[in-house]
Amino acid sequence: MFTPNRICAAIVGLLLICPLTSTSHAVSVDNAVMEWNKIALDATVRAGQNPVPQVRSMTIVQVSVHDAVNAITGKHPTYLSQNPAPAGASADAAAIAAAHRALVTLFTNPVQVAIFDAARSYSLAARGLTEADPGIQVGDNAAAAILAARANDGASLAQFPYTAPGAGTPGVWVTSGPAALLPGWGRVTPWVLHSGAQFRPDGPPALDSGRWARDYNEVKELGSATSTTRTSTQTEIARFWLAPPSVIWNGVARRIIDARGLDASDTAHTLALMYLASADASIACWDAKYVFNFWRPQTAIRNGDLDGNDATVGDPGWAPLLFLPTPPHPEYLSGHSTNSSAMATMLAFLFGDNPGVTILATSPTNEGFLRQWTTFSEGVDEVIDARVYSGFHYRTSDEVGAKVGRQVARFVVNHALR
Numbered sequence: 001m002f003t004p005n006r007i008c009a010a011i012v013g014l015l016l017i018c019p020l021t022s023t024s025h026a027v028s029v030d031n032a033v034m035e036w037n038k039i040a041l042d043a044t045v046r047a048g049q050n051p052v053p054q055v056r057s058m059t060i061v062q063v064s065v066h067d068a069v070n071a072i073t074g075k076h077p078t079y080l081s082q083n084p085a086p087a088g089a090s091a092d093a094a095a096i097a098a099a100h101r102a103l104v105t106l107f108t109n110p111v112q113v114a115i116f117d118a119a120r121s122y123s124l125a126a127r128g129l130t131e132a133d134p135g136i137q138v139g140d141n142a143a144a145a146i147l148a149a150r151a152n153d154g155a156s157l158a159q160f161p162y163t164a165p166g167a168g169t170p171g172v173w174v175t176s177g178p179a180a181l182l183p184g185w186g187r188v189t190p191w192v193l194h195s196g197a198q199f200r201p202d203g204p205p206a207l208d209s210g211r212w213a214r215d216y217n218e219v220k221e222l223g224s225a226t227s228t229t230r231t232s233t234q235t236e237i238a239r240f241w242l243a244p245p246s247v248i249w250n251g252v253a254r255r256i257i258d259a260r261g262l263d264a265s266d267t268a269h270t271l272a273l274m275y276l277a278s279a280d281a282s283i284a285c286w287d288a289k290y291v292f293n294f295w296r297p298q299t300a301i302r303n304g305d306l307d308g309n310d311a312t313v314g315d316p317g318w319a320p321l322l323f324l325p326t327p328p329h330p331e332y333l334s335g336h337s338t339n340s341s342a343m344a345t346m347l348a349f350l351f352g353d354n355p356g357v358t359i360l361a362t363s364p365t366n367e368g369f370l371r372q373w374t375t376f377s378e379g380v381d382e383v384i385d386a387r388v389y390s391g392f393h394y395r396t397s398d399e400v401g402a403k404v405g406r407q408v409a410r411f412v413v414n415h416a417l418r
Contacts (some may be wrong), residue, residue, distance in 0.1 A: 025081045032092040032123060033065055036099035036255065038228050041250055043107050051244035051335065052185055052282045053249075056155055058246055059191065059275040060146055061102045066272035066417065068098035072135060074264035077093075077417055079191075080145045089134035092266050092285070094121045097139025105147050148187075149185040158184035164293035164330065170307045171207050173293045178328040186287030192416045194278045196287035199407045203399050204294045204332040213311035215394035216304065219297045225319045225393030234389045241386035242365040243317075245278065245339035252379070253347060254362050259357045269417060274346045276416050277409040281342035284404055285327055294332035297391055298325075320391020327392065333401035334393045340383045341405025342374040342412075349413045352409035353377050 040061040044054040063079050071082035072091045085094075100120045106111050124130060162183035166172040175210070185195045193199075205212040222230050241248070253274055257267050297320060300307070304314030320326060349353075353375045361371040361379060373379050380402050386391035 029153050031264055031267060032095040032127070032273070033069065034257065034266050035123060036065060036095060036119075037250070037254070037271055039116070040099060040103060043103055043112055043115070044246070046112065047107055050181065051246065051339070052182060052286065053155070054106050054244055054246050055278045055282050055339065056105050056150075056188075056274065058250070059272075059279040060106065060150055060266070061099055062072040062275045063094045063191075064098040064102045064139075064143035066144045067146065068094035068139040069152055069264050069268045071138050071142060073265045076269045078142075079276075079417060080142075080149065081320045082142060082145075085138050086127045086134040089138050090127075092127050093129045093133040093135030094139035094142070095122065095264060095268065096120055096129075098143040099139075101140050101143035104325050118408075122218075140171065144388045153189040154184065155188050157180045158188060159198075160184060161229065162290075164290075165410040166293075169293070170303065171295055173295045173330040174299055175328045176296070176298060176325045176326075181327070181329045182286060183259055183290050183329075186283060186285075186290055187287075188283050190280045190283050191276050192412045193408065196283040197285050197291075198411075199404050200288055200291065200332070201404060203292050204394075205396055207307040209313075211396060212307075213309055215396050216297075216300060216309075219388050219391060220304075220315065220318065222244070222388055223297060224325060225321050225391070229319070230321070230389060234385070235364060236323065236369050237382060238385045238389035240363045240366040240369050240371065241336060241383050241390070243337055243363040244323065246275075246363055247277075248363055249274070249340060249343040249347075249379075252359060253343075254375075255349065255360055256351055256355055256357065259355075260351070269274060270347075270350055273350065273413060273417060274343050277342040277346040277405075277412045278339050280412060281338050281405045281408040282335070284408055285335050285338040285401060287325060287327075287334045288404070289330040289335075291332045292332050296326045296331045297394065299414065321392045322392065328352060331393060332397045333404060334384075334398045335382070335385050335401070336387055337384055337393070337398040337401035341380045341402035342409045343405075344380050345406045345409035346413060348376045349409065 013147040040058060044057050049057060067078040067080060067082055067090045070076045070078050072085040072089050100116055103116045159182055162180040164173050167174045173308055190196060221227060253270060256269060301318040304312040384398040384402060387398050387404050389394055
């Protein structure tokens with residue numbers, strides 16, 4: 001019979017020898033921030049969070065850890081003001097307690113909580129720390145403050161029934177099956193931006209424009225399930241970028257942090273800034289999505305003869321390469337391009353666009369298909385292409401999304417944790 005102690009022991013064993021997702025990295029007792037970054041990302045994957053809520057959860061954890069660690073080290077300003085740390089407080093203990101407190105609040109499933117509790121016990125013991133360490137209270141307080149600040153941010157109210165005004169007319173988005181995803185996320189309180197509309201772009205191309213015809217015909221050819229011009233490598237790239245931005249760019253950040261040998265304060269600072277940029281980029285992107293309500297390629301191409309543009313020939317049987325179905329939210333802007341750009345741009349601000357080491361990226365949606373870049377911007381260029389190859393987005397939406405991501409990251413790096 002399984003007792004709570006046996007369950008916890010089994011879970012610790014799993015954490016050590018059996019990675020829970022393909023994005024897992026080896027646990028390191030040298031850097032508690034990295035260890036709990038992995039635990040947090042695994043938790044979001046186990047919970048099946050969509051990419052946008054996943055970013056929010058990771059931001060809450062990483063900012064909590066950042067504030068806990070830096071309340072003790074004083075190396076970087078904190079997001080929220082912190083009380084002076086007591087003498088003898090361990091930054092590792094603070095990081096462990098902060099991440100644990102954030103995670104058990106965000107994910108209340110008993111299996112998840114048991115994993116977090118077991119990991120906390122192991123993580124402390126591996127460093128010769130105990131629950132009596134003064135850093136524990138520092139971490140608990142830091143996480144409690146962040147959780148309280150986000151408790152009424154509007155995320156819990158972002159899902160509701162929604163039909164785009166004018167749905168069914170040319171150019172207006174209609175869902176291809178599932179309910180509209182998070183139509184209220186653009187009104188979630190930003191972490192650093194003044195509002196989700198702060199960097200709202202101009203609208204998508206007019207249906208009678210040459211740019212619209214270019215975008216339409218490119219995705220019609222390259223993004224089709226039956227394309228004869230898309231290469232096998234382009235197909236693999238499309239599959240690679242099916243993974244959420246957090247899963248891909250978190251791994252990229254970890255590899256750069258390892259290569260640079262960052263200490264706990266700088267590690268926490270890097271991860272917090274990257275996720276702050278991504279969280280606010282998500283809000284900015286979803287603001288634009290449900291303001292412009294632009295139709296997806298699947299709808300547009302099947303109704304191409306109705307858009308009033310002689311250069312766009314319809315195909316009633318057209319289907320995208322990745323027929324999953326198409327994500328249930330408006331096309332403009334591309335969420336992946338916006339978020340990936342925000343995360344990559346923040347890493348470039350911190351380490352230079354060319355960080356001096358090969359940038360490696362892996363994806364659980366295309367295991368074994370390793371991506372290597374010299375610069376972070378190469379990764380952004382690739383996701384822009386990937387969303388066309390997949391048949392999900394037009395190039396304009398990807399390019400404008402990447403621009404908005406850059407704008408958000410620049411604002412965050414200039415106004416947060418300074």
